[in-house]
Amino acid sequence: MTARRDPPGDGPQDDDAALFRSAIGPVRELPPAPLPPAPPKPRPVPRMARRDDDDARSEFQRILDAGLLETGDALRYRCDDVPPRVLQRLARGEYAAQEELDLHHADLAQAEALLRGFLKAARDAGVACVRIIHGKGLHSDSRTPPLKNLVDRMLRQRADVLAFHSAPAAQGGGGAVLVLLAKR
Template sequence: MTGRRPPPAEDEEDGAALFREAIGTVRRLPEKREPVPRPKPEPVPRMAERDEREARGEFQRLLEEGPLEAADSLRYRRDEISPRVLRRLARGQYATQDELDLHQAGAAQAEAWLRRFIAEARAAGHGCVRIVHGKGLHADGAPALKNLVDRLLRQRADVLAFHSAPAAQGGTGAVLVLLRPR
């Protein structure tokens, strides 16, 4: 075979003519236009919304609960940290690798020391540290350093969890902090 079609037989030509005669005149349809694309939706900043929700929750908690008292325990964990880890931290089952003592520091100085201490501890690869803030028994009203430490640690993304230390490690006058790995 040569790959050419043989000429149509007379019957095929008659069939095509009969078909055209049966359907009548044909008109061409108008060309279909492409649909106008819909504008893409704006991206949703999910992480920013989550951070905003968490911050509002923390702020609301502070408004409802008021300041911590000397005997109150500090405790906090991020959602990705299991309650079991927090219980182990509360029992002092993690070895502390560094310590910061905030006794006798003013609020501004304690805040600066705490921020630098956490940054340096993470840079050194420490996973668990102890911060001694004292019980604030000599202060008028609520213990200022204890409330400052609680507030600052909750705001830091590099803090995974914290809990007041067991009695042998400072009790409610110290806090054990789990840090996010570098």
């Protein structure tokens, strides 16, 4: 006995589909559904800005980690566009200090705030040369005078400082620094 196979298209399933279509009647095809919105593109990664920030941080850390000044060391710095002769004249005390800030008896946090405020006020007033008295650090716990190192680091970071040098002996010597400020 052999099983009888229906030819394709004549099976009971096709009869059911035809019956369904005749029961429903004519149909209208729906318009295609719009595609779902695409997921938002990821924000661009600012690699260059991040690299620049990392470079700036490493340079800042290098400056902080650079050898600290000791009691007898002289402070000296000049911007690239300031002639060396200006620094020599500053070292000899040929520029008159128009304002003065004494940081004696200030802790590091107070000294930093005082120095920032003093330099801003001096620049706003159009002062060209100031003297900052930081002391020699003879009473500090270590050989490194903390106020002297703080003044050195802060002055090197400021764009409005053109040059600075430890004052001559008659104006405070190793316990003071003369600073030339940029014009407003």
